Amino acid sequence: MPHLDPNSIRADFPILDQEINGRPLVYLDNAATSQTPRQVMEASRDYYSRINANIHRAAHKLAREATLAHEAARSTVSRHMNSRHEHEIIFTSGTTDAINLVSNTLSLSGKIGRGDTVVISGLEHHSNIVPWQMLCERTGATLKVIPVLDDGSVDMEAYADMLDDSVRLVAVNHVSNALGTINPIEEIIAAAKAHEALVLIDGAQAMPHLNVDVQQLGCDFYAFSGHKIYGPTGIGVLFGKEEILDTLPPWRGGGEMIKEVTFEHTTYNDLPFKYEAGTPDIEGAIAMAAAIDYMNALGMENIAAHENTLQERATAALQDIDGIRIYGTTPNKASVISFSIGSHHHYDLGMLMDQMGVALRTGHHCCQPLMARFGITGTARASFAAYNTEEEVDLFIEAVKKASMMLG
Known part of the structure; x- marks a missing residue:
């Protein structure tokens, strides 16, 4: 071995x-922030010293190279998570931003409303609590919490009892940042899917330690941050299934997330750009991909x-x-x-x-x-x-x- x-x-x-x-x-x-290897620093330095330019918006050579490097980073993340499509990978500023993206677009879409239930666990980081509280305040939905047992695991019997046809979303972490508990998310996801609920997994603490295959897991959303996986701060990822992201509205408006803008009407862009308004953290995405390569080499x-x-x-x-x-x-x-x-x-x-x-x-x-x-x-x-x-x-x-x- x-x-x-x-x-x-x-x-x-x-x-x-x-x-x-x-x-x-x-x-x-x-668990708060891992350190960064020279290989990742060199990827960042190479971007700024060789191809620093805005992406997707110009015909000149530097812009083309920056665009290729940024989209190659998306490909790296997609392969690492085994997403079905590269455009299911949305670059965010981190796990918190990714969860808020889902919370806001779900409430804007009307998919969750009064009489519906959102289920989280007692192990959650505030970033996987507060956005759902805010969603419930906006929509009139009810938030339910899976209890935590004395050994730091979630009470799966209580979870099973919570599940009914009112549950629209289950949002739990893969690994607890406070206790290290690895949740049985395959079982959690399967139980939620039996009630046709959406499932979001906060993977911030899992990605540095575990192989994550989103197709095998069957979750609808999976979020993580670059600075937990030997990469830079301020960059992260939301994986979302294409068929779900296509039905959700944009959250932020601006450049890149549009196809055509008039004063009367705006047509939104396709995935993944619909959710990447403005100039992204180009260097961050490239450096995060280098961090993923580093982990895979180990x-x-x-x-x-x-x-x-x-x-x-x-x-x-x-x-x-x-x-x-x-x-x-x-x-x-x-x-x-x-x-x-x-x-x-x-x-x-x-x-x-x-x-x-x-x-x-x-x-x-x-x-x-x-x-x-x-x-x-x-x-x-x-x-x-x-x-x-x-x-x-x-x-x-x-x-x-x-x-x-x-x-x-």
């Missing part, structure tokens, strides 16, 4: 070669296996520390560990860890309802990526032990 050696790729990530407070940086905040299975090894090592060691509580204990997890020490505040723990060179995320992780479910305000969260090492896990554990002693 192929093996991923993180030490062989760390030179690709120059930001890791630095010290924080006199100690080597141990970057374990990958091998998604290799990345997942390596990260799982790190997670298991860290989890076993944490459990030996007095006062530690880990949130999210279901066996089916991605490389996220959310924890607390006694009654100590997560921010205090994070600050002490930073003094020892360990970068964690602290707080509610944009999951306040989930934190409330466990009766807490937040956690410390360690999250691993392909470039993290077993030695870094050990440094993390030693830092947690020292922080615990200092907190008393």
Whole structure:
């Protein structure tokens, strides 16, 4: 079986070669933003140094090359997700933007209205809660929430009981950003489809770790962000089935999303451009595609296996520390560990860890309802990526032990 050696790729990530407070940086905040390899930076630099021009709108050589590079990026994403058509790939500014696109176009279309139901889960990031609350406020639909069990998994029996013919949409994450839980989305999607409901999957935390095949999953929409997959911030993707996107109206108006404009009437463009008003993040799309190529060169299975090894090592060691509580204990997890020490505040723990060179995320992780479910305000969260090492896990554990002693 192929093996991923993180030490062989760390030179690709120059930001890791630095010290924080006199100690080597141990970057374990990958669920928030992963670091960017030189190969992705070079793709960005190549765009700006060689072909920087606006796309789709000019006959000159630079514009043609920029257009080809941008559309090649769309092709890369399409192949990676196995979408049926390249025009089912819509470039957005990130997962949040993609979800809002769907929420707004569904409400504008009249496909969801009073008496209808939208189902989400208690694991959701605010970006997969608030847009649906807003949709329900606009349309009179009802929002229902799948409960979360003590191990951090969703209550599938409760979900089955929620499903009836009033359900128009089910929107859940593939992987929980706060707990690392990998949801059984194949089962969730199949159950929703039995009631002819649309399904949106927030894949922001899944794309860095798992192979995602949207045709195999059968979801109607799938969203993710570039900065979670070793790419730049400010760029993301919405996959949407052609037959559904064709029935939804545009959300934003402007250039590129039109075929013809008069003061009396506008004819909208075809997919994907109907949803890409204005000048897009051309460089971002190209760099994100380079990040996808980078991950595929490493091998998604290799990345997942390596990260799982790190997670298991860290989890076993944490459990030996007095006062530690880990949130999210279901066996089916991605490389996220959310924890607390006694009654100590997560921010205090994070600050002490930073003094020892360990970068964690602290707080509610944009999951306040989930934190409330466990009766807490937040956690410390360690999250691993392909470039993290077993030695870094050990440094993390030693830092947690020292922080615990200092907190008393």
